[in-house]
Amino acid sequence: MKAYNYILLAVFAGVLLYATLHLPERGDVNAPMHREFNEAGGEVAGNYFIRNAYRDAATPNMVTVVLADYRSFDTLGEVVVVFAAGMACYLILRRREEA
Amino acid sequence: MNWKIEIVLYLLLLANALLALGVRNLLAAAVAATAFTFTVALLFLSMGAIDVGFTEAVVGAGIVGVYFIAAICQTTRKSRD
Amino acid sequence: MTNPSQSPIVIVVSRSLARVIQLFGIYVIIHGHYSPGGGFQGGALLAAGILLLRMTEGMEGSQVELPTALAMPTAALGALLFAVTGMAAWIGGGNFLEYAGLPIPGVEAVWLRHYGILVVEVGIGLAVTTALVSIFDDLVGKGDHG
Numbered sequence: 001m002k003a004y005n006y007i008l009l010a011v012f013a014g015v016l017l018y019a020t021l022h023l024p025e026r027g028d029v030n031a032p033m034h035r036e037f038n039e040a041g042g043e044v045a046g047n048y049f050i051r052n053a054y055r056d057a058a059t060p061n062m063v064t065v066v067l068a069d070y071r072s073f074d075t076l077g078e079v080v081v082v083f084a085a086g087m088a089c090y091l092i093l094r095r096r097e098e099a
Numbered sequence: 100m101n102w103k104i105e106i107v108l109y110l111l112l113l114a115n116a117l118l119a120l121g122v123r124n125l126l127a128a129a130v131a132a133t134a135f136t137f138t139v140a141l142l143f144l145s146m147g148a149i150d151v152g153f154t155e156a157v158v159g160a161g162i163v164g165v166y167f168i169a170a171i172c173q174t175t176r177k178s179r180d
Numbered sequence: 181m182t183n184p185s186q187s188p189i190v191i192v193v194s195r196s197l198a199r200v201i202q203l204f205g206i207y208v209i210i211h212g213h214y215s216p217g218g219g220f221q222g223g224a225l226l227a228a229g230i231l232l233l234r235m236t237e238g239m240e241g242s243q244v245e246l247p248t249a250l251a252m253p254t255a256a257l258g259a260l261l262f263a264v265t266g267m268a269a270w271i272g273g274g275n276f277l278e279y280a281g282l283p284i285p286g287v288e289a290v291w292l293r294h295y296g297i298l299v300v301e302v303g304i305g306l307a308v309t310t311a312l313v314s315i316f317d318d319l320v321g322k323g324d325h326g
């Protein structure tokens with residue numbers, strides 16, 4: 001069991017280091033996420049966000065605009081997941097007085 | 100400059116993981132896992148993902164550690180293997 | 181864990197530290213437009229402050245902060261605040277969660293979106309804070325073991 005844990009740790013550390021070696025350089029303008037158009041020729045979504053976030057919502061922090069405005073349905077799902085976790089713990093673990 | 104800090108952080112990550120696996124006292128293992136999560140948050144910061152790093156630090160190091168400690172207090176404090 | 185700590189040093193330090201953590205949590209929620217953070221992070225910080233008091237002052241001593249029975253209803257209220265904001269924008273003529281359609285006359289679309297984000301962040305903060313505290317209360321329980 002103990003050896004299995006260490007083998008698992010070594011495998012995950014290897015995967016992590018392998019993936020890290022292939023990350024693009026910081027601030028590389030030719031990295032895939034910094035391109036204006038993707039391989040298929042469509043506009044990259046981050047490009048739109050960077051250009052229009054302040055103009056649309058008067059908010060300097062564009063991460064907030066993406067989380068709470070452009071992609072707010074995703075955040076709604078996130079809140080519902082947290083609420084469902086709390087509800088599950090409430091229904092299963094809460095000790096009630098016998099009525 | 101940046102890559103030197105990151106190598107130190109990766110080594111710290113491995114050290115924390117080894118500590119969390121090797122310690123027999125489960126409370127110490129939970130603290131080591133919390134330190135692991137905080138190191139991951141620092142790695143996110145060094146990559147420029149400040150919001151992700153903030154979430155990781157708050158949830159991983161603040162809340163999940165408390166849940167671990169609550170679970171350990173309810174069960175047993177010694178690991179069997 | 182549910183009993184109060186015996187050491188006065190732990191009690192005094194945790195009381196003052198918890199207030200600082202909660203103040204920082206409120207700052208992170210309100211200031212999410214201008215600095216990293218937002219509803220989820222700020223709510224988790226508020227929950228961390230309450231959980232610190234739960235661990236040091238005991239379950240009974242920290243009920244003033246957030247009563248256990250009130251936790252899940254408040255979480256539902258926060259999630260509902262989010263959903264109702266989206267529904268209001270829908271009724272006002274936009275899409276679901278498109279805050280520019282909120283039915284408030286005399287405010288520009290840009291500022292409607294600005295304050296719509298703020299309302300939504302407060303809703304997320306409420307839901308996350310109370311849901312995390314409720315999970316902790318259910319895990320520990322009211323029993324006197326541990």
